[in-house]
Amino acid sequence: MPPSHEFMSELRAAADVLAGPEGLTRYRQLVAEALYRRFQCSMASLWLLREAPAGRFLECVAAFSENPELNAAGTELHEKDFQVYFDTLIRTKVYNSPDAQEDPHLAGLKDSYLLPQGVRALLDVAFQINGQPLGVLCIEQRETPRIWSKVDEVDLRNAASVIGISIARHRNDEQQTSVA
Template identity: 25%
Template sequence: MAEKSEKYQAALSWFANNAEIYSSSRQRALEIISHKISEVMQIQRFGVWMFTVTRDAIYEEMTYASDGCINQGKVLARADQPAYFEKVDKERIIAISETKFSPDLKNFVESFMKPMSITGILDAPIFSDGERIGVICCETTGSPRVWDRQDEIFGTACADFIGRMIESEKRHSYENELKHRIDYLEKDLRKKLDDLKEAKFSLDLALESAQAGKWDWDITTGKLNLNKTWYSRLGYAYNEIPQTLDSFKFVLHPDDVENTFAALDLHLKGKVAFYECRYRMITKAGDIQWCFDRGCVTKRTPEGEPLLVTGVNINITALVQLEQSLMSSEQQLKSMIR
């Protein structure tokens, strides 16, 4: 028993430290994980099944066989196997063998397992952001397997690892989407600024549609020009608070004031091409809103001194919450491995 536990712990550590898993496509990462699990658990098949959007079925994203074959595409409907789906919805582990199963799963054993020559199944739900999004399936096709407690613990740990991997994939997708959105807004903003007099209305409309707060800071006069979206995102009516630097400091989280203006100063001194900063803003209702702010000098004196800085800020609260959720999940995995 101790030897099996050590072997399983070593496999979990191997997952956590395998660079190829994190740098590969989802398909390739699942192949690597499936091969390792099949090898360590001495099972003939390992599958990952995901819920459909309506949750009335699970579809086979991938099943890896110990002979190297990979299958995809099967669908298991809730209406055909209600007892099995009830267990997936409620239980942390579903351990079934051909010779040992609860009576309510008889139809599942007869109609799903036996036709596929499966003699044992150890299934565990996959969680992402607290929701069951799928299930892993450890399957034997030889002699009936009686699963022990170590098998169950390892199975749930593997399902949790895959869930965290999917969360990480979501986070990267969020980051890429945010980057593309910022790049688009920046290009669009630069283009509009070139003929601001002729296209100011179009620019303001585009920014409002994208829910981006636009700002212009006249360094000489100290005047700050803010668009309507900047106000509305924070719960204020347009011009409810003055368009001044002091108003910006008023809604900026006190702990972020120093870092924000330090980042702006680096750009003004020409040490970085753009001003970029993450900070928290306090809404009129007292809520915290995370923002990503990016801008650049758009007007200079003949000597090159900055006169006008223009930028946009975007609400990234959902992204920050996802990052925090992922960090918490990673810490849980590390404590589990220890």
């Protein structure tokens, strides 16, 4: 089976844990690990879009890294600080930066996130449920720039679709169970 098919199968299989006791937390971690393996990147992470009185922000809810000491889990990125990045993600559903430290739209992230994490390249794809933005899948490369291929972008977009569907089904199942 080609790597892209294996990867999608792995993501679909990961959704089986959603019904278990570890549920969503374990699913998110399995997704981050699958992304890391598929893209052979330095770190893969899953971010949720949150609403707050001060505005929207992304919160990293799961990450898998080649270096466990460099991990984005728990990090928050606020829309007001990174407007162009957020606008691009919402409008096009993808943010591709082969050299993030030189990307003028990510300048606000440089000192607070890119340099401390050693991030040189990133490819982010937004995922949604019923047309509403829910979060972002992020793959990153440390130390050297990286040109992400069209296949990488397509596979990450497909992963975003699978993940959005899996989470929507999970939410639907939870609502059905709470009604019963």
